[in-house]
Amino acid sequence: MAVTTPTPTRTSEEPAPPAAPRPARRRGAAVRRWRWPAVVPFFAFMAVCFGLPACTLAYNAFTVIDPDTGASHHSLENVRTSLSGAYATGLAGSVKLSLLSAVVATVLGTVIAQAVLASRRSALRKAVVSASGVFANFSGAPLAFAFIATLGTTGTVTRLLHLKATGFSLYTFAGLVLAYLYFMVPLMIVTILPALDGVRAQWREAAASCGATRAQFWRHVGLPVLMPSLLGGAVLMFGTAFASHATAAVMTGSSVPLITIQIANALSGNVLVGQENLALAMSLNMVVIALLVMAVQIPLQRRSNRWLG
Template sequence: MNRAGSRGWLGALPLLAFFALVFGVPAVALVAGAFTADGRPSLSNMSQSLQGGYLTAMISSVQLSGVVALVGAVLGTFLAYAIVTSRFALLREAVLTASGVLANFGGVPLAFFWIATLGNSGVISGLMGLPSGSLYTFWGLVVVYLYFAVPLMVLAMAPALDGLRPQWREAAANNGATTWHYWRFVALPVLAPAMLGGVVLLFGSAFSAYATANAMVGSVVPLVTLKIAAALTGDVLIGYENIALALSLDMIVVAGLVMAIYLPLQKRSSRWLH
């Protein structure tokens, strides 16, 4: 290794040490705890994490994340196309700025916003006599998650839609292609990696959410993040900390699969942004 390369590694050592301390040590502790029972190596925690109520919670989390990802991707893509093709630059900047804020708006404040609006004693539900019980169900949680999923999809799709060149549409029209042919054979193949990447990103975001669901539905809707919190805090069962670590490892595996899909798609779609 040449001297410049050696200096580069030396400069990166503090960052590598920081990542090893902040991420490496907890990861090792999590894996060790997940495969330990009664002080001995065991697969019982991992086995229990995929049975009974824990498996139900995992399936429910995957279903919730899948619905949020698909619906959010469709709505976000149409909204992104509308603002990208808008003639009003101020409107575009306003929507993109708002999307950047709303995409990171979650947790207890988001739950309070919806409960105060459409909850049992919400402003709108109280004034208009709307039913409020559905807010605390699976589909109510989907609607709430879409509040940050749609803006996140807008941020993911806007650069990809900007990458569509007007010359491509003109060339397609000059060769006799209809609007459908243009979108089917030119635009959609270009946008597909970004769209699929956005779906994966929305899935991971909804899959890992905890505070909003905990504040809204509690144990009404079984979710793996809520099961982990209950096992760690001992609110329901005592001595199930290692099962919580096993559930966390299950989530890491799912998140790893999500990122394994997302990163290649994001890399491929970035070619069209230049």
């Protein structure tokens, strides 16, 4: 004889079973769909303010205009010219100036920032950070005039210390490096301070408990952890020096060949008339170098944030 068990019936007093949750995939898709309208103005701004000028620059850089007939055609002539002769010398000079300034600024800025942190004085740190923020933005023509009045041929410090007798001249490659360091070292201090703050005291204590000296700690622990931040800061310094124009234009003019000054001369017709597209080709070379700098800096910054965040 088969025995059947009655099926329990749910009374009105019992709570209803919970509803099945909606799939997470659908919720995520809905959230992404609602996020897109919020970023449309940003992409529109980027397209108008950056995309359109970049496309126009690239188009005109590959356009050659016949000075006799005014007819235009597409060619690589402007790009080849911008990478040869005096223009190649200017590009090499800008790269050399940027590399030297970036290396010196990275070393000096890191040493000064570490000395400020090691002092453990909050007042000193606030003063250095505030001064660095001001000096990092003091560049261009005002900085050039200040250096000319101080270290120029008839400058105050030049006359007091008799620098002319030593052969020192502000209007040379070395003078440009000195002027660039005035605003690049403070910028490096502001850039590297958060990374130095991320070096935890527990790491030093653990290294000391294992018998490591301070030099061994920095060589085996501190510098390897800080290396992405240091390289990222050096790349940032390179880009800053590479794009600077007003300081060099006021201090040295065309005596020191730099790509930025050559672009300005070509656009204004100081050397050759009708060479605007050649100037755009030189600008395109600078854009390519700037993109390479960004391609190096962004991964380094992400890796630094992963270690020190």
